Amino acid sequence: MADRFYVPTPWTEVIQIEGPEAHHLAHVLRAQPGEEVELFDGRGTSVLAEVVEVRKRNVSVRCTGEPRRTSNETPELILAVACPKGDRLRWMIEKITELGIDRLIPLKTTRSVVEPSEHKFHKLEQTVVAACKQCRRDTLLQIDDLCPLETLRSHFPEGATQLLWGEADADDAIADKSPSSGPPRQIVAVIGPEGGLTPDERNLLHCWEAKAISFSPFVLRIETAAVACASRLVGQRRRKEF
Template identity: 25%
Template sequence: MQRYFVLPEQIREGRVTIKGGDAHHIARVMRYKAGDVIIVCDNTGRELIVQLEHVWGNAVTGRVTTERTALSEPRLRVTLAQSLLKGDKFDWVVQKGTEMGVYQFWPFHAERSVVRLSDSKAAKRRERWHKIAKEAAEQARRGRIPEVSNPVRWRDVLDHIPLFDVAVIPHERERNQSLPSLWQSLSRVETCLIIVGPEGGFEAEEVNEAQQAGAYPVYLGPRILRAETAALTTIACTMWAGGEMEVTAE
């Protein structure tokens, strides 16, 4: 079944109203009719099975027949702090990270970041990233859309490290600890912060600052990875280590 995200206020007394682009998609692209069934999510991890009652080009209404918890939402809440990247690379990280279960994204400016966004450009980028995350969440059958924050400072990232059960910073010069070996030493983890640098990598001082704040530098193998590849590799390893790739009941 096709999946759509709505605001909680669009659900009233067992009825759902969908407008705008999603209504157009339902009526004109999918060509659904009254009686057809879709899944509606209110971005809280809840799924609603909705039978359509009225389908117009600019508005759709339906009746909730079943309510359930979205089983696709990870128990492990992974936040990705990713330095801003050139071109559309950050778009790609948001899309694939959403598919893989990332809870939220924090773009940030690192010392070697090439991209520097003004407030107006940052607002436009954030709107674009939210759209990408929404579409990826629908495709991946997620129960919520991950939040993408406005770009933050490196100091903001450092200040938030102690708030997580574990924080990791992949670094090509780390040789003492791999990501799998770190996870083997941890007890129950519910929140994880992954910190990934820009195309040119982190300055040594930044890695030291993160480590002093409580983050673990980790080794991702002998191959040098692009920033966007390092992000997705770390996400995948973290989800696997956290038990998020185990077989679950439907």
């Protein structure tokens, strides 16, 4: 199975790989001309290629197959999460990428402890790339800017989005298999901070007609709840239960 490398499109017949991906290919894997690799563009397309020339700062490869396009699955699965501390955020992003979540919205809530900077999220893009390479996923997890909870609903169209929020003692069911308004185009699951959402924030979610759901009878850490939620949502999408 060919090693994978993230190279944004557009692609030509001969492609120059540069930066961290070239370093990994040339100096870690010590690739030689003639070896097969697989490129993906982070937007759903991949292609097989052959190493042509290895230089100190870049590697030339030639496409040897037809590009393959991964169709977008519906509904789009989005986690809106109050960020956990330190390396737990990196771990969470790695795991929800591997599981197949499409988009992450970092939430700012009243009891949020961490509000990562734009620079922090930029660094975490490499975590997303590495996870996609490992799990052979062709689309990158999209990470939005930090979003105050009170403005979250305005990011999504009315009638096309199902809104969920995690609550330990809530109903276990995620989605109605036959919603009267038709299948949603997006499912957004809100996971609050470890101190919990405030009464005002809970009331706001109720006003938005968000459905409270439970992933465990116990109180979970943020990253554990995110992974449990991701697994449930992706599983239901694969079984076409939305």
